[in-house]
Amino acid sequence: MTTVERVQPPPTAVRPKVVARAGLYALLVANAGVVTVFFVQAGFASNALIVLGRLAGLYAALLMAFQLLLVARLPWLDHRIGMDRLTSWHRWVGFGLLWTLLSHAVFITFGYAQSSSMGPVDELVELAETVEGVLRAIVALLLILVVGAVSARWARRHLAYETWHFIHLYTYVAVVLAFTHQVTAGTTFTTSPAATAYWWTLWGVALGAVCLGRLVLPLWRNLRHQLRVSAVVPESDNVVSVYITGRDLDRLPARAGQFFLWRFLTKDRWWQANPFSLSAAPDGRRLRLTAKTAGDGTAALRHLKVGTRVFAEGPYGAFTTLHRTRSETLLIAGGVGITPIRALLEDLHDHVVLIYRVATDQDAVLYDELRELAHAKGAQLHLVTGPATPDKLAPRELARLVPDVAERDVFVCGPPAMTSAVLRTLRDLGVPKPQIHFERFSLAG
Structure with missing residues (x-):
């Protein structure tokens, strides 16, 4: 990679x-x-x-x-x-x-x-x-x-x-x-x-x-960039990545952690806009989104044809490195909430710790990429698996994984219940509010 x-x-x-x-x-x-x-x-x-x-x-x-x-x-x-x-x-x-x-x-x-x-x-x-x-x-x-x-x-x-x-x-x-x-x-x-x-x-x-x-x-922006699907890559049975290219993408003001409202201009889906985060940091040549099947709209992504025109609104969101207050960072993701977190990991260069919370190893989307990227950047990667209860990211467990958590910026993205639980844990551990960054997954995922 x-x-x-x-x-x-x-x-x-x-x-x-x-x-x-x-x-x-x-x-x-x-x-x-x-x-x-x-x-x-x-x-x-x-x-x-x-x-x-x-x-x-x-x-x-x-x-x-x-x-x-x-x-x-x-x-x-x-x-x-x-x-x-x-x-x-x-x-x-x-x-x-x-x-x-x-x-x-x-x-x-x-x-x-x-x-x-x-x-x-x-x-x-x-x-x-x-x-x-x-x-x-x-x-x-x-x-x-x-x-x-x-x-x-x-x-x-x-x-x-x-x-x-x-x-x-x-x-x-x-x-x-x-x-x-x-x-x-x-x-x-x-x-x-x-x-x-x-x-x-x-x-x-x-x-x-x-x-x-x-x-x-x-x-x-859409007239300027002329976006099209360049590849559709199944990541697992229920997760797919869509790669998008266009003209002058180096002039598109997108940042890692942001999302677009995507419309794929097929005869049966042109009217439907879905919010998907970028799952890779923009590199000026292509964009990538990764989505988990959660209905007819996301299921249809697997069947997109190369060359399909795309109308994208955005980029949107404040879940970016623009809001850092510390030099070191903790990234916490749950489920397919890993997509903007994975892009942020690519965009960060100081010491980073990434915690990925999933139910089973099979639910760890893009995990091979994460391991390779973490190794290349010298970041620590923790895969935390198991049922939602007991909470494996409770204050004691999180402090054990990241002893200096209160000295880091913390970016959190995942399902609403997990996000709320992690935010409570961060408050219990005394992480100052300005260092905590999150967006509601139901909107930006």
């Missing part, structure tokens, strides 16, 4: 994740301040309920724009924070948005009902019939309520991903309807040219970020 020497970035005291997260918080707080200033300058309404309703509506609109930024898949944010965490933040901000919108609707309806001496229902009907944009806002709120309902945990467990994703796309319809309501009925941004310019700029940036990250960049 041939390895390519790479210049490895030194550990950094300034965590890229902290910088990116602080930037997002500062952006949200600064815009909340600007919105509040414009709201005060526009003057107050006739009663407190209407004032509260309008302010809640403004903050809801700001959260909606922030939501778009979180899922725009902008490389600078994604490579520092990670898609799994950005997606989690998007989910929780979404629930905050839902309650803020409901507060806006309730306060506005009861506020105007109080002023007109009408009942709340009659007042809502009156507003929908007489005020431009209110009916669109009601439709937008109903759509967001539906999306919020199907995003609850109990609903997600009973819905296929494709069904949930299709329903979730209606959020963009709600965004357009809500924005047209804001610019027609929102007095805060219709009475001041500066406020109007600010609001259009804010939403232009938010929607532009989504268009750039979700559409323009993937299309441009």
Whole structure:
């Protein structure tokens, strides 16, 4: 096996994740301040309920724009924070948005009902019939309520991903309807040219970020690189590696530990995107993914033909050496979670310890490669086999294998239960949080 020497970035005291997260918080707080200033300058309404309703509506609109930024898949944010965490933040901000919108609707309806001496229902009907944009806002709120309902945990467990994703796309319809309501009925941004310019700029940036990250960049990169399947190699009865080549791959900004959303453009699978990590560090000539059969989509990989066109979105993920804080590293993998770990091992040059946790020796995917690579790099490789219980990576066992674990960066990738158990062990052993790096395997595997 041939390895390519790479210049490895030194550990950094300034965590890229902290910088990116602080930037997002500062952006949200600064815009909340600007919105509040414009709201005060526009003057107050006739009663407190209407004032509260309008302010809640403004903050809801700001959260909606922030939501778009979180899922725009902008490389600078994604490579520092990670898609799994950005997606989690998007989910929780979404629930905050839902309650803020409901507060806006309730306060506005009861506020105007109080002023007109009408009942709340009659007042809502009156507003929908007489005020431009209110009916669109009601439709937008109903759509967001539906999306919020199907995003609850109990609903997600009973819905296929494709069904949930299709329903979730209606959020963009709600965004357009809500924005047209804001610019027609929102007095805060219709009475001041500066406020109007600010609001259009804010939403232009938010929607532009989504268009750039979700559409323009993937299309441009795929047109540039013209990816195709170059080989399909069965690794075992239920694991297969797919090699992909293309033009100018040395200019593709992919790093070991990252993943792509892969679409193989066959007549029966072109519509389906699957997230697979790179199982080898990018070398500028080809990419490799390795997948375990877990359904029809992954089973079909074994039957791909050489030359099949590939549409790849990415690279995504913050599970890279960019986030190192120490010179020595511990890599911990479980099952097919070895794929990004194997790529990281290839990319690391300081003293590395790799622990590979599997049920049986036969489950150790790419183990021959790992032994050869570990020998070439002078890394320690531990294959830990056996049932899930008792925990063979409990604090005492892990400290025996790696006595200086608290002095290392630790990268963890595996099934959710194993990852959670290892994270608890690392905390028990006193490994500082900045030295622990992981991505949820359910997203990035």
